[in-house]
Amino acid sequence: MIDQLVHLLGYSFVQNMLLAGVLVAVVAGLVSRFVVARSMSFAVHALAEVGFTGSVGFLLIGMSPVLGLLTGSFVVALIIGALGLRVRERDAVVGLVMAFGLGLGVLFLSLYARYATEAIALLFGAITAVSQGDLMLMVVVAVVTIVGLGAMYRPLTFATVDPVVAEARGVPVRLISILFLLLLAAAVAEAVQVVGVLLILTLLITPGATAERLTAHPGLATVASVGVALLATIGGILLALMTAAPVSFYVTTIAFVCYIAARLGPPTLERLQAAHSS
């Protein structure tokens, strides 16, 4: 089995896949921290599902589905940003935009019925199909997301954990919300390449939620979040190469097991420190 894996690793499509996996995991791990802290899982779902609509729409007119996905989720990010930034308002806006967007998706899908496998791939992930062109686009999106997140890291953290004081200190809280939504749209489009539209939360929620259980140190939590995302993505791809089950199954399972393990209480860093100092 290991021989088979080593053999497979020699193929360029496998190398592409792993590179795409690393990009996705790093982006998802970083963004996931803020998705969890800002309670935005519903927004993630809407970005992904309307991204699906964009994807099918672009396939319909013969353009790149990855670009379509990006376009769809950007449009949703802008609508949510324009209509609802307060938490209560946002919940309703996200729901109604998602419903309308998916309705369009159904229409596009019925017009595009010949290629149902492409739709399934979008919904459940098909990293095996990542082309050289897709990979270039993914690299660009990953770099933009990481640089963007780095540029707004401090005010985003401030606005996330302590919005009232952040506003008093002059942080443009509303602008930060909109910028983060746009970054999130890019990250969603990226992560959909691995796990698909329907399983997006496994990479955008689970790593951040797991990290929160492990440490209260913000920097370490970010590292842990990226670590969990990498473990799930790369582990999932390798396991899928060795067996017959799909990548998405392994990614979701590994991520879930990480969260449960963190919950069930290995010694957390705080407890370790407490034991050390006493």
Added chain:
Amino acid sequence: MCFDRATLAYGDRVVWSELSMTVPQGEFLAVLGPNGSGKTSLLRALLGLAPLASGSLDVLGRPPRRGNPAIGYVPQHAGFDRDVPLRGRDLVALGVDGHKWGFGRLSRADRARVESALEDVAACQYADAPIGRLSGGEQQRLRIAQALVGNPKLLLCDEPLASLDMRYQQEITELIGNWSRDKDGTVVFVTHDVNPVLGYADRVVFVVNGRWAAGSTDDVLTTETMSDLYDAPVEVLRVRGRIVVVGEASGAGFDLDEPHHFPEPAETHR
């Protein structure tokens, strides 16, 4: 800090009008009034977040502007979520560089400032604990450290005592009062209960229904002034060093355990 016939309005609703008052550097000003009377709006005006409809306002010698580093801000204690990945020292550090764009570690000098701010509020012991697991009083101490770490000249406090028990109320007020005295810092302290700040407030301003009265505690908190402000009979009692305002306007009596020590006005009289 100087208000000159300052009026704040949201649309048609006048929050307070023609407010004129000068607060010299180093004074402790308590802002009093029933809920919804525009106490928080006063802080927002000072922070440059709510522009005046008319009149003028000077903060530290200049018109208010957003993100003024010479202003510290302590919000109402709202309680952090238990699992928020943030330690006390991280909250204080946000007071140093949280408003700056980009990504970066604190310099050695800034880390020392965080440390000394934690010492000043006696919070070193729990500075590394997850903030969501701390008591309300401990969280408020950290908030004060966060507000003071930038060495402000003006400290704005929005109901910092709300939902704290008596002992913590005293500790928090003492921290703020001592800072004002030792550092010659100006304090604007919004509170619905004047009693915790009686020993510290140099001046009070009472806001109700868009009207206001300012002066020393003894000038403002009298039966005559308060009845005038409410435009209804209100009685101010001094019992065992505490001040109690009893209003017939609302028909509500006064209850020691009830946090709203000021009667709600029956209706808008303007």
